Amino acid sequence: MNDTDTGFVVMAWRELLARHAEVSCALERELSDKHGLGVSEFEVLERLVEGQSLCTEPDTVKFRVQELAGQVHLSQSALSRLIARLEREGLVARALCEADRRGVFVHVTEEGRRRHAEATPTHRAVLSAHLFPHLVNAGYAPPVSDEASRPV
Numbered sequence: 010m011n012d013t014d015t016g017f018v019v020m021a022w023r024e025l026l027a028r029h030a031e032v033s034c035a036l037e038r039e040l041s042d043k044h045g046l047g048v049s050e051f052e053v054l055e056r057l058v059e060g061q062s063l064c065t066e067p068d069t070v071k072f073r074v075q076e077l078a079g080q081v082h083l084s085q086s087a088l089s090r091l092i093a094r095l096e097r098e099g100l101v102a103r104a105l106c107e108a109d110r111r112g113v114f115v116h117v118t119e120e121g122r123r124r125h126a127e128a129t130p131t132h133r134a135v136l137s138a139h140l141f142p143h144l145v146n147a148g149y150a151p152p153v154s155d156e157a158s159r160p161v
Contacts, residue, residue: 032139039135044128049091051132052081054100054125057117071104071114089113100124 010018033048040046046054060072078088092115095101100121104114117125 028139032136035135035139036132039131040128043131044124046124046128049081049083049087050095050100051125051128053077053088053091053095054117054121054128055132056080057101057115058122058125061117061122071116074103074113074115077115095121 036048036051040048040051044051056077057072074088074092075085078085081088083091092101092103096103098120099118101115101117104116105112
């Protein structure tokens with residue numbers, strides 16, 4: 010790798026960090042102000058709700074804390090503290106694994122599903138506002154909904 014390539018790689022890395030910080034800060038601000046949720050809290054609820062939506066018996070879906078930690082990119086201890094906060098707010102519930110008393114399962118409550126549903130439009134609006142302009146500038150086209158593509 011020559012100096013020009015190295016410079017470009019460093020510039021691209023810094024641009025990626027700047028975009029990530031910009032989007033994360035905007036998400037944190039909007040989700041907190043409007044819904045009382047942080048980005049990580051929303052992500053945990055999102056993963057739990059998504060897991061339930063894929064199951065024919067959603068009330069039986071439980072995730073191991075260890076499994077969830079990998080999905081939301083938090084350490085197990087950070088996720089445990091976050092889950093404790095969500096549990097105090099009544100958004101998730103924890104239970105011990107019957108087969109392995111060391112394992113802990115977590116699932117979203119009805120209140121957690123409601124708060125997630127309320128916060129999702131805010132989350133998507135922030136992502137659209139911050140990501141689409143950069144993707145369009147990079148040559149990607151935003152998705153077109155079925156309604157927008159129908160002839161009038």
